[in-house]
Amino acid sequence: MKKNQQAFAVSxxxxxxxxxxxxxxxxxxxxxxxxxxxxxxxxxxxxxxxQGVPTLYGETATxxxxxxxxxxxxxxxxxxxxxxxTADEATxxxxxxxxxxxxxxxxxxxxxxxxxxxxxxxxxGIGEDNIKTTSYSVYxxxxxxxxxxxxxxxxxxxxxxxxxxxxxxxxxxxDAAGGAGANRMDGISFGLSDAKMQELKNTAYILALxxxxxxxxxxxxxLGLTISGVQSVTExxxxxxxxxxxYAEAAMDSSAxxxxxxxxxxxxxxxxxxxxxxxxxx
Numbered sequence: 001m002k003k004n005q006q007a008f009a010v011s012x013x014x015x016x017x018x019x020x021x022x023x024x025x026x027x028x029x030x031x032x033x034x035x036x037x038x039x040x041x042x043x044x045x046x047x048x049x050x051q052g053v054p055t056l057y058g059e060t061a062t063x064x065x066x067x068x069x070x071x072x073x074x075x076x077x078x079x080x081x082x083x084x085x086t087a088d089e090a091t092x093x094x095x096x097x098x099x100x101x102x103x104x105x106x107x108x109x110x111x112x113x114x115x116x117x118x119x120x121x122x123x124x125g126i127g128e129d130n131i132k133t134t135s136y137s138v139y140x141x142x143x144x145x146x147x148x149x150x151x152x153x154x155x156x157x158x159x160x161x162x163x164x165x166x167x168x169x170x171x172x173x174x175d176a177a178g179g180a181g182a183n184r185m186d187g188i189s190f191g192l193s194d195a196k197m198q199e200l201k202n203t204a205y206i207l208a209l210x211x212x213x214x215x216x217x218x219x220x221x222x223l224g225l226t227i228s229g230v231q232s233v234t235e236x237x238x239x240x241x242x243x244x245x246x247y248a249e250a251a252m253d254s255s256a257x258x259x260x261x262x263x264x265x266x267x268x269x270x271x272x273x274x275x276x277x278x279x280x281x282x
Contacts, residue, residue: 074231075279077215081207083200084270087190090170093134094177095159095184103138103154110156113181120180121162124173130163159184165193171262192269197240204273209233212277220281231278239272 096113100106118131136159141152162177164170167190174185192200220227 072231073281075216075219075227075281077212077219077277077279078236079208079210079212079215079275079277080272081204081209081211081274082270082272083203083207084268085192085196085200087167087267087269088165088193088196089191090164090167090264091189091191092162092164092170092173092177093159093186093188094162094174094182095135095157095186096182097155097157097184099141099153099155101153103140103156106154106156107138110158114158114160116180117177117182118160120176121173124169124176125166126162126164126173130165132161132163133158134161135159157184159186167264170264174262174264188264190267190269197271200269200271201238201240201273204271205275208273208275209277212275216277216279225281227279228282229280231280233278234276235273236276237272237274239270 094117096110096117098106098110098113100109118128121131122128135157137157139155139157141155143150143152162173164173170188178185191197216227219225
C-alpha cells in the first residue's frame with residue numbers, strides 16, 4: 001500500500017511538469033485571428049523566403065545617391081600665354097649734382113642748372129606734367145686730415161623722372177639734358193602705356209586659355225571623352241612687362257661735349273599669364 005502511494009505521487013509530479021510545459025509553450029492569445037504567426041515571432045537566421053516562409057527581418061535601408069558635385073568628372077589643366085610688343089614709352093631718371101662752399105651757393109647753383117635742364121627738356125617736346133621730382137638732398141662734404149675733419153663744401157642733388165611718350169626722341173632728350181647741365185643719369189626703363197598694357201594682357205590671357213583648352217581637347221579625343229563644360233578658372237600667375245637699360249653716369253660729365261647723338265634701342269616687352277582650369281567631362 002505504501003509503494004502504491006509513492007508511485008502515485010511521482011506520477012502526479014511528472015504530470016504536473018508536462019502540463020506546465022504545455023501551458024508555457026502554447027499561448028493562444030499571441031495567435032493572429034487569421035491563423036498567422038504569433039506576434040513578435042522571429043525565425044532564426046538561415047530560414048528565409050526560399051523555404052516558402054515570409055521573412056520578418058527589419059526593412060533594409062535604400063542607398064543614397066551621391067550629389068552632383070561628388071559625381072562630377074573633372075580634368076584639371078594649366079595654360080600659359082605670353083604676348084610681346086614694342087614699348088611705347090620710356091622713363092628716364094636724371095638730375096644734377098652741384099658742390100659749393102656754402103649750402104646757399106650750392107642750392108642756388110643747383111636750382112639754376114635744373115631750370116636750364118627743364119627748359120631744354122620742354123624744347124624737345126616733353127610736357128611739364130611728364131617731369132616729376134623724385135629726390136632732393138643737401139649734404140656737407142668733408143675731408144679727413146691729420147688735423148681732423150675739414151669741411152669742403154655742400155653738395156646739392158636734385159633728381160627728376162622724365163616720361164617720354166615718343167621713343168624716337170629718347171636720345172634727343174638725353175642729349176638736351178646733358179647739354180643743359182645734367183650730370184646724373186641713373187638709367188632708362190621702357191614700358192607700355194595703360195591702354196597698350198591692357199591690350200597685351202588680354203592677348204596673353206586669351207593665349208593661356210586657348211593653351212589649356214587645346215590640352216583638354218587632346219585628352220578628350222585620345223581617351224574618347226566629351227568635354228561638357230568648365231567648373232572653375234583661376235589665375236595662377238601674372239608677370240607684367242618691364243625692362244631697364246643702364247646708362248653710363250660718366251658720360252654725363254657736365255664738362256663733356258656731346259658730339260654724337262645718343263642711340264637708345266628699347267626692344268620688345270612681354271606679358272606672361274598662367275591660368276588653371278577645371279573642365280567637366282562625360
